[in-house]
Amino acid sequence: MARVPAVFGGSLAQPQVQVNDVQAPRAARAAVRLEGVRKRFGEVVAVDGVDLDVTEGEFFSILGPSGSGKTTCLRMIAGFEAPTEGRVWLGGQDVSGLPPYERDVNTVFQDYALFPHMTVGENVEYGLRVKKVPREERTKRMADALRMVRLEGFDRRKPVQLSGGQRQRVALARALVNRPKVLLLDEPLGALDLKLRQAMQIELKQIQQQVGLTFIYVTHDQEEALTMSDRLAVMNAGRVEQVGTPVEVYEQPATDFVAGFIGVSNLLERGGRHFTVRPEKIRMLGEGEAPEPGAHVEGGTVRDVVYVGMVTRYVVELDDGGELAVISQNFESAEQVLQAKGRLVRLAWRPDQTVTVRQQTEGQPDEEGVGA
Incomplete structure (x- = not known):
């Protein structure tokens, strides 16, 4: 600069x-709320007093450089980490002490985390099988999820037979099939090449609008955040520097x-x-x-x-x-x-x-x- x-x-x-900082108003129906959240790892403060509201049905991105605390915030929402101080709310419920499996969220990771020995259909159905959903309903929901991500007819293939973009779609379908209230995405496009990443940005936003779920997307890529987000939070050194729409944050930076x-x-x-x-x-x-x-x-x-x-x-x-x-x-x-x-x-x-x-x-x- x-x-x-x-x-x-x-x-x-x-x-x-x-x-001034563009702060989100207290949403009447916040899907996710962080209140005074702080996370320490030994003497290191990874997240330092973060307050955030994410509205139901919103595509919300958490943007920042490496070490800014963005992924730690996502992990605390998912339940993979517990806050040292503060509270995490999902749909009006304090879930700060709940394990991941008791939270109505699903996470999509950058490495896809697909089971290589299972077919695409079996991967997508896996969460439903764990929940003992009847086979007929599982099959229907699996087919609906694959159709949503434009992978009809791929249910019998193995992950190794797919491209990187297709594997990412399978991971997304596996998360969507569970119908979570909130979908968490941890830099899911980071391993894709530029053109595919740009195409997937548009697809992700279209899918989010189609299903109407709350998406919380973590990235260090400014273009991704500006392209897809309804609002975004910019983090630095464990703190939120600014919250606003892409236009507000770009045209009127607070710091x-x-x-x-x-x-x-x-x-x-x-x-x-x-x-x-x-x-x-x-x-x-x-x-x-x-x-x-x-x-x-x-x-x-x-x-x-x-x-x-x-x-x-x-x-x-x-x-x-x-x-x-x-x-x-x-x-x-x-x-x-x-x-x-x-x-x-x-x-x-x-x-x-x-x-x-x-x-x-x-x-x-x-x-x-x-x-x-």
Whole structure:
């Protein structure tokens, strides 16, 4: 994240868009609620006083880097870990002390956890067999679940005969067939290649809307969270930095950490106040081009140009010190774009595109693998 010293005057010195944490209202029918949840592993605090409400029927993502506490939160909801302090509620019931099998949730893992010796149909039916559901109903629900994930006719195949995307669908069908109130997904698309992962993001969201279940999705991938979520929580160092819709979190980050973690951002600093402006909001003016009335304008020199197909990323060293990242759509040829290095330019953006953020409070770093 680019840092710029106190070189800005004019409109930037005036109060800009002041953003506070976007907190979810207390839902009348919260499917999941975490109240003051804290989790310690020895001396390490993996989750530090988390409060979250997830509404029934919502696709809610918990997003953060490795060690942020997101997976630990999911494991406490599932019952695989017990909170050191605080409470976990499911559908209005305090389940903090209940084992996993007494909670009306199912979990889909990244490694699928399919039984290799069983067929697809047997894998999907497994939970129903454990619950002693009659065979006729098991068969019908298994077929319905496979149809939902577009795997009709695959029930007699073994997992080894499937692609990675198909195995992920089987794992999803096995979870859905139990009709849980809440489905927990722990980075389930992490092992898939980019194009398949992008396709599965759309499918997951469509399935969630079709079945109307509450999905809680853990990921470190910002695109996944922005693509699928109704709302998301951004975690860092065991704490929730911000909760909001994808648009709220991206366009109005509450802290400098959120601004830097979600996409790319420029951090501006003046008089102890911190601001951020997204690189795609900055316009590189053409020769003789006038900026919009009231726009903030900076002069500089292009120091780096990275062509990435649809867009080009520029690093511009400002005349008064510091540098800004700029992302522009490619309307010119690649040859013309790459010739920009070393060019004197003027940058402009509107005052309302500058957002005030809180500076992140440094948290205690987690041990490797703890609090993921």
